[in-house]
Amino acid sequence: MRTASQLNNxxxxxxxxxxxxxxxxxxxxxLGFTPGQNIELIGKSIxxxxxxxxxRGTVVAVRKSEASCIKVR
Amino acid sequence: xxxxSLVGPPNAGKTTLFNYLSGQNLKTVNYPGATxxxxxxxxxxxxxxxxxxxxxxxIVSLIPASLDEVVTVQGIYNNPEYGVPELxxxxxxSSQLSRHLLLVEELLESKFRxxxxxxxxDILERKGFSVDCKKLSDKLGGVPxxxxxPRSGEGxxxxxxxxxxxxxxxxxxxxxxxxxxxxxxxIDLYKGIGxxxxxxxxxxxxxxxxxxxxxxxxxxxELTLKIDKFLLSKGVGFLVFILIMVVMFASIFWLxxxxxxxVDQFFGLLASWTVELLGKSFITDFxxxxxxxxxxxxxxxVPQIIxxxxxxGLLEDSGYLAxxxxxxxxxxxxxxxxxxxxxxxxxxxxxxxxxxxxTRTIPNRRERLLTIFIIPLISCSARLPVYALLIAFLVxxxxxxxxxxxxxxxxxxxxxxxxxxxxxxxxVRGIIKAEDKSSFILELPTYKMPKMSxxxxxxxxxxxxxxxxxxxxxxxxxxxxxxxxxxxxxxxKIDTADLTPAQVEAQTQVARxxxxxxxxxxxxxxxxxxxxxxxxxxxxxxLTTFAAREVFVSSLALMFKITESKDDYSxxxxxxxxxxxxxxxxxxPLFTTSTVIGLIIFFxxxxxxISTMAISRKETGSWRIPLFxxxxxxxxxxxxxxxxxxxxRAVGVS
Numbered sequence: 001m002r003t004a005s006q007l008n009n010x011x012x013x014x015x016x017x018x019x020x021x022x023x024x025x026x027x028x029x030x031l032g033f034t035p036g037q038n039i040e041l042i043g044k045s046i047x048x049x050x051x052x053x054x055x056r057g058t059v060v061a062v063r064k065s066e067a068s069c070i071k072v073r
Numbered sequence: 074x075x076x077x078s079l080v081g082p083p084n085a086g087k088t089t090l091f092n093y094l095s096g097q098n099l100k101t102v103n104y105p106g107a108t109x110x111x112x113x114x115x116x117x118x119x120x121x122x123x124x125x126x127x128x129x130x131x132i133v134s135l136i137p138a139s140l141d142e143v144v145t146v147q148g149i150y151n152n153p154e155y156g157v158p159e160l161x162x163x164x165x166x167s168s169q170l171s172r173h174l175l176l177v178e179e180l181l182e183s184k185f186r187x188x189x190x191x192x193x194x195d196i197l198e199r200k201g202f203s204v205d206c207k208k209l210s211d212k213l214g215g216v217p218x219x220x221x222x223p224r225s226g227e228g229x230x231x232x233x234x235x236x237x238x239x240x241x242x243x244x245x246x247x248x249x250x251x252x253x254x255x256x257x258x259x260i261d262l263y264k265g266i267g268x269x270x271x272x273x274x275x276x277x278x279x280x281x282x283x284x285x286x287x288x289x290x291x292x293x294x295e296l297t298l299k300i301d302k303f304l305l306s307k308g309v310g311f312l313v314f315i316l317i318m319v320v321m322f323a324s325i326f327w328l329x330x331x332x333x334x335x336v337d338q339f340f341g342l343l344a345s346w347t348v349e350l351l352g353k354s355f356i357t358d359f360x361x362x363x364x365x366x367x368x369x370x371x372x373x374x375v376p377q378i379i380x381x382x383x384x385x386g387l388l389e390d391s392g393y394l395a396x397x398x399x400x401x402x403x404x405x406x407x408x409x410x411x412x413x414x415x416x417x418x419x420x421x422x423x424x425x426x427x428x429x430x431x432t433r434t435i436p437n438r439r440e441r442l443l444t445i446f447i448i449p450l451i452s453c454s455a456r457l458p459v460y461a462l463l464i465a466f467l468v469x470x471x472x473x474x475x476x477x478x479x480x481x482x483x484x485x486x487x488x489x490x491x492x493x494x495x496x497x498x499x500x501v502r503g504i505i506k507a508e509d510k511s512s513f514i515l516e517l518p519t520y521k522m523p524k525m526s527x528x529x530x531x532x533x534x535x536x537x538x539x540x541x542x543x544x545x546x547x548x549x550x551x552x553x554x555x556x557x558x559x560x561x562x563x564x565x566k567i568d569t570a571d572l573t574p575a576q577v578e579a580q581t582q583v584a585r586x587x588x589x590x591x592x593x594x595x596x597x598x599x600x601x602x603x604x605x606x607x608x609x610x611x612x613x614x615x616l617t618t619f620a621a622r623e624v625f626v627s628s629l630a631l632m633f634k635i636t637e638s639k640d641d642y643s644x645x646x647x648x649x650x651x652x653x654x655x656x657x658x659x660x661x662p663l664f665t666t667s668t669v670i671g672l673i674i675f676f677x678x679x680x681x682x683i684s685t686m687a688i689s690r691k692e693t694g695s696w697r698i699p700l701f702x703x704x705x706x707x708x709x710x711x712x713x714x715x716x717x718x719x720x721x722r723a724v725g726v727s
């Protein structure tokens with residue numbers, strides 16, 4: 001199972017689940033990272049972290065350690 | 074009177090609607106016990122509803138993650154000033170329906186009485202879609218849904234008709250329940266929202282399959298993606314970031330410098346006019362040296378503050394500031410900070426007070442406290458007049474490039490010291506007592522042309538707040554200092570034989586200061602000044618900087634005001650002249666290259682601002698952190714300055 005932090009630049013994938021035990025899970029869900037949604041990794045910061053995802057028509061920057069709680073197909 | 078709250082996610086047109094409804098009769102108030110600002114105003118009379126309108130900061134959900142969100146959400150549930158609102162108008166960007174309906178659902182679950190104002194319908198229609206208000210209203214359990222364009226006011230009448238109707242019915246505030254914070258419940262809410270979106274958003278082009286509507290709705294802004302390809306890339310993105318920072322600092326110094334000179338000369342002129350107009354007297358001296366010099370000290374760095382806030386505002390409104398925070402997150406995380414510390418640290422270059430307040434957006438307590446801890450090390454604009462004066466002393470006139478280089482060196486060392494200090498304080502156990510899971514999740518807004526009117530208004534408000542809060546303190550201390558230097562020996566007896574009137578005046582002033590309260594105070598701290606190669610007069614000037622650092626300049630002017638030439642109106646030039654003539658008791662020059670460098674080092678590091686300590690105590694909840702800050706920074710500054718002065722002297726620098 002891959003996580004959103006492992007996506008490549010420009011790659012799109014579907015969210016299949018969110019690890020609810022992760023402390024950042026709630027905020028990510030609030031911002032629209034829910035199962036069934038497509039996300040695209042649109043950019044990485046210097047040093048590859050944080051990364052930016054396109055989600056539900058907007059762009060959200062997330063640290064890799066936090067993006068790892070988003071499971072993707 | 075009724076209370077209507079405006080609630081909505083960021084960038085959903087909430088504030089534009091607020092301004093339309095209130096006729097821009099903005100009244101800026103603070104939540105009691107907190108400093109997050111919200112706007113409150115009466116609904117315009119022409120709308121025929123007697124109601125108080127409250128604007129709230131943008132939020133995505135009723136579950137708060139950071140301190141500013143806690144305050145915002147509390148203000149919605151039970152406003153400290155107005156209580157539970159009888160009605161909430163929720164702004165929802167119709168092109169962002171799938172995300173913005175979350176807040177609507179949460180408000181409904183908490184049993185608030187709401188109206189949904191659908192904004193940005195024109196953007197949705199340009200994309201080839203329309204939204205069915207009636208159906209959306211049904212899906213939300215009958216809540217009124219109105220299309221509104223807050224810029225033109227289209228739809229506002231209908232919105233207010235609903236408001237009038239709802240407000241005429243009784244509302245029981247005791248039914249309000251807290252929001253369900255369960256993550257699984259949030260996912261369920263989103264599932265429902267997805268279904269609603271499918272039903273209410275229709276494509277104008279009938280050949281488009283309903284299944285592909287959501288795909289194209291959820292595609293991000295094309296232009297933003299294209300720009301981000303460059304600005305978030307490793308090479309170009311990093312270069313642009315550095316470039317923006319350099320341009321920002323360059324404009325703070327080189328754009329502001331001529332303006333600051335103008336302000337400086339204006340107050341110099343004003344003081345000499347006062348003397349000419351009122352003649353030499355006790356009152357004249359008070360007005361010219363106490364009041365006008367104090368006002369000058371406040372005003373001289375207003376240009377710089379305006380420029381800094383203007384640039385920060387432009388960066389924020391264009392959408393870049395959030396990217397800046399993302400790009401710098403990793404390096405900042407290494408020293409225990411957060412990408413969200415970026416904006417507070419930047420604001421610190423203007424003034425530590427608004428900077429410390431803005432740390433409320435940092436959700437992690439430890440990172441927030443550490444950011445507050447190191448903000449006083451950032452060279453705020455109040456230090457600039459001091460640097461300017463001291464550099465002018467070191468560098469002969471006409472060497473602008475060299476002065477610029479020294480100033481740049483001062484700022485670079487200040488930033489370096491800040492970074493090192495953050496790293497050390499983060500590592501030393503027990504200074505920051507908080508452990509928290511670090512997080513960086515930040516929405517990157519769509520790029521757009523900044524609206525000058527908005528940027529200018531925010532700049533103006535920030536500058537005004539600053540002048541009001543810092544100005545009063547600075548003015549008060551200038552006046553106190555004048556009293557201390559003028560009394561009790563205000564009419565000293567001197568031997569006037571064989572002296573010109575100008576010499577008599579000069580000697581009178583010297584005698585007056587030497588016999589003043591300030592001298593007595595200064596003599597107490599003189600032992601601390603001697604290792605720095607300075608005397609009690611500079612000591613008094615340093616003491617006064619605890620009101621505000623820039624007071625140092627006017628204090629020096631008062632303490633060393635020996636000659637005043639009639640044809641030179643610049644305060645700075647006349648102080649420089651006095652500084653060059655000032656001698657210690659042993660007859661040697663007081664201000665030399667080594668002692669001035671020592672002073673610069675002291676000013677780079679020392680925490681000498683009572684207002685900063687007060688705000689630090691308020692925001693951290695105890696005196697522990699401000700006292701630590703004071704001890705570490707001012708103590709360290711003193712030790713380093715003494716070492717520098719004596720090292721320089723040892724190698725032969727005078």
